Each structure stands twice: as C-alpha cells, then as structure tokens.
C-alpha cells in the first residue's frame with residue numbers, strides 16, 4: 427500500500443479486493459431473498475451486491491459470491507433453490523429487522539427455515555411464491571431468469587412480477603420517503619440507517635449554468 431499525499435493507494439492485483447470493493451461501493455441496499463426449498467419450507471438470506479438491472483422489463487440482479495459455495499463446500503441454498511424453483515421474493519430490511527437479517531445469513535444446512543430460526547413471521551401473500559418477511563416496508567415478487575458467471579460470482583437476473591408496499595410507504599399515489607426506514611450494508615459488521623431525506627429536483631442545463639456560473 428502506497429501513500430500519496432492524503433490518500434492511501436491500493437493496487438487491485440495485491441489487494442483484498444472484497445474488502446476494498448465493499449468499502450468503496452457504500453452504502454449497498456440489502457436484498458433479503460426468500461426462495462422455495464425442496465421440502466416446501468422457505469429459505470431466507472441477505473445479499474447486498476444488489477441493484478436494478480433494467481426498468482423495462484423490470485429486472486433486478488444480485489450477486490452470489492465465492493463460487494456460490496458455503497464454507498462447508500455445499501452450494502448456497504439460494505443458488506440451489508433458484509435452479510429448481512424460479513420464484514423468489516426480495517424483502518426490504520428495516521431498523522427493527524436488521525438483527526434477524528444478520529441471523530438469517532448464518533450458514534444453516536439446506537432445508538432450514540431461517541424465518542423460524544430468527545423468529546420472523548412469514549407473509550404468504552402470493553400463491554406459489556415464497557413468503558415475504560411479515561411487516562416489511564416493501565418487497566419484490568420475482569421470477570429468476572438466469573445466472574451470469576462473472577469471475578467467482580454468479581449474477582442472478584430476476585424479473586419483477588409484483589411490487590408490494592406497506593400502506594405508510596405508498597398510499598397508492600406517492601412514495602412517502604419520510605417513512606422509509608431501510609438499512610444498508612457498509613462492510614463487515616457495519617450497517618447504516620438513513621439520515622435526512624434531501625429533496626433535489628433535476629435541473630436543466632441553463633439552470634445549472636445560472637446557479638454555478640463564476641462571476
């Protein structure tokens with residue numbers, strides 16, 4: 427690691443890239459992914475390499491890392507389950523559910539129902555789909571499309587079929603961001619809650635120029 431002026435420079439060929447990427451891309455939203463396990467139970471696990479892939483058709487992606495293997499050498503359950511049953515739900519994580527979310531990341535053996543393990547309720551509101559975390563502020567009901575292999579990771583591309591929002595977040599017309607209390611991941615055991623909501627409409631080029639023009 428070199429020190430240049432006021433910055434530490436880390437070259438990627440010698441770095442712990444996971445550590446520096448997760449410190450660089452912050453905060454990351456957490457996809458709390460539920461899938462249908464072969465025995466009919468629900469599997470739940472958090473994935474923070476998560477974003478929108480395209481608004482049309484509505485598609486999200488999350489990345490299953492480390493060759494999609496648990497430390498035990500078995501496949502991650504989310505990966506195994508999606509190959510078998512393509513339906514999944516992605517619940518939002520809020521301040522009251524952040525601790526059970528961390529609990530749900532423990533590497534349980536296959537067919538363990540993490541909802542039960544961490545004492546969360548299941549809301550099975552759409553037949554055939556796995557449950558969402560009961561009381562979530564919002565969730566996506568998705569169909570898994572394909573895995574795209576990138577390095578040691580598998581990107582799971584998922585088409586969104588239904589959105590659900592809790593009443594206080596979406597009243598049928600407006601999203602009430604003041605009520606959104608989601609938690610994002612920083613790195614390792616560090617998480618971040620939302621701060622102030624800033625309201626900043628987009629500007630036209632002439633508005634930008636008049637606002638930032640130098641005298």
Ligand SMILES: Cc1cc2nc3c(=O)[nH]c(=O)nc-3n(C[C@H](O)[C@H](O)[C@H](O)COP(=O)(O)O)c2cc1C
Pocket residue numbers: 456469470471472473474475476489490491492496501502503504505527528530531532533534611
């Ligand atoms: C907040 C958080 C975010 C995580 N994000 C990811 C991720 O993006 N990709 C990944 O492969 N594992 C991630 N993990 C680890 C998985 O949740 C963990 O390996 C889990 O046991 C996988 O569960 P499964 O076997 O039920 O799929 C994350 C863990 C936590 C606590």
